[in-house]
Amino acid sequence: MISLQNIERIFQVGDEEVHALRDVSMTATDGDHIAIMGPSGSGKSSLLNILGLLDRPDTGSYELDGVKVSELDEKEQARIRRHKIGFVFQFFHLVPRLTAFDNIALPLMLAGMKQDERQARVTAALAAFGLGNRAQHRPDQLSGGQRQRVAIARATIMQPSVILADEPTGNLDRNSGIEVVEILEELNRQGITLIMVTHDPELGRRAQRQILMVDGRIEREAEG
């Protein structure tokens, strides 16, 4: 359960103030599928960063599963990111020197899980995302679609309750894009909350809720 109340985010650029988010309020129940749309610079990424605890709002409050997370300190926020939130980025953000296997295992390793325990889980994830024969390939040996699938496998390996995806298909061709979206939708059907920023109206329409942002505000919301 996500609840944002009157979020403001203001960036200081020189002596000018840029209102990236203006009085944004929204809620999402577990298992929601939300598309965030809107023109460039309208604040979509800023909103996602706040939802993902990567950035703090200047005013307003953020409650996640009944906890006022906007008031937590950096350490506690990191713990929540670790266990509840999975990120998928437009540019994949894989570690170039690690294999697909090690990239997917990264969150488990950093959380302190032993190597033999990681093995089964990562192998299962590779198989589930159709990467069974790509385990030992490094990112530069994978196609864009494969890279994004590795990134999604990594984002979900800790079994988060929310996936935040910022234009996950923005760097992919049409077919790979649809493939990736289908994977994300499948995860959503399994109960993960999916919040995805997209420029593509067609992909947006597939979501159960669409939020349109303009100039830092939520302009309107549609159910579809």
Add this chain to the structure above:
Amino acid sequence: MQIQDFFRYTFNGIRAQRLRSFLTTLGIAVGIGAVVLLTSLGEGLHRFVLAEFTQFGTNLIAINPGKVTTHGVSGALLSNVRPLTIEDTAILKQLPQILDVVSVVQGNGAIKAGGRQRRATIYGVDASAARVWKFAVAAGRFLPDDPPRSARSFVVLGSKVRQELFGSNQALGMRIRIGGELFRVIGSMESKGQMLGFDLDDAVYIPAAKAMALFNRESLMEIDLLHTAGSSSSVVAEKVRKALQARHGKEDFTITTQEKMLEILGGVLNTLTIAVGALGGISLLVGGVGILTIMSITVNERTGEIGLLRAMGVEQSQILTLFLGEAVLLAAIGGLAGLGLGVGGSWLFSLAVPALPAHISWTYVASAELLAAFVGLLAGVLPARRAARLHPVEALRAE
């Protein structure tokens, strides 16, 4: 994070940039190698010099005429200084705890035997010299215990002089000419080798009074005392000082105990070792700057990765540890390579110059390795702190 995963991850980062990591490591390796090699040479020199000095024993006290004051003016330059005499030697011999006393006069001169001639060092000494200086007689005997003022014209040859003048012929009983006067050879010494450049074998030993006459001297150049092993050098030296002062009326002589000399020498040599070690330390510093540079570049290049780690819920302190770990690992690998270089280098040096064997001091080696890790830690702090303080959103945008 499991400790082996920590090592794997940091080592992976180092391995991903082979050439760059190799060069950085080399910087540290050269520094540590220099520290280990130079301190080994210093320590080897230290031991060598001390061994040279202690071959005469450690219970020696030397008395020289003139007083070196704190102003550095030698009393010997003043006319009213009473020189050391053979009688002083006799008096000192009476003191308790003194085992033996030697009067010493030294100079150079031509030595002729048959058709051959050689210039050598001439030592005017007493019968006790062989005991005090721990000299061994190879053939015949050392100078007899004649009354000092009326000693007979006997000479004992150093091994080199004996060899040069007589070769394989009999030397004992032969007459040789030293500075125009005839001496009878009554013994020859075993080789004692060089002592800091003085060849003790390229020398002859005659009675002190004869040497004084030869060199036209009224007085001795030095008196050497051997005291009992159990007594303290400084206590004995104080008694000697009192006795001589009573005879001379004032302190116009300088007493040097072997103990004190070794102490001063040891101090000087230690300082030398530390100084050359510090010299090597400078190259280590340069290596440290190399790590600082490379780690800064690494943090820049991996900004996106840092953003990702933060997004995955890695705490700032863990980011700091990861990058510090990488810096320390780089330095430690360099340190180990440097140890190899240093130890190998001193081994080669020992092969090349066997007379001055380098001595690897493991205390220095251990502190050099610790120093390397510390340099890595220090050099890593700034870049690692920058990595930990990056804003995750900014960092993610970097790619």
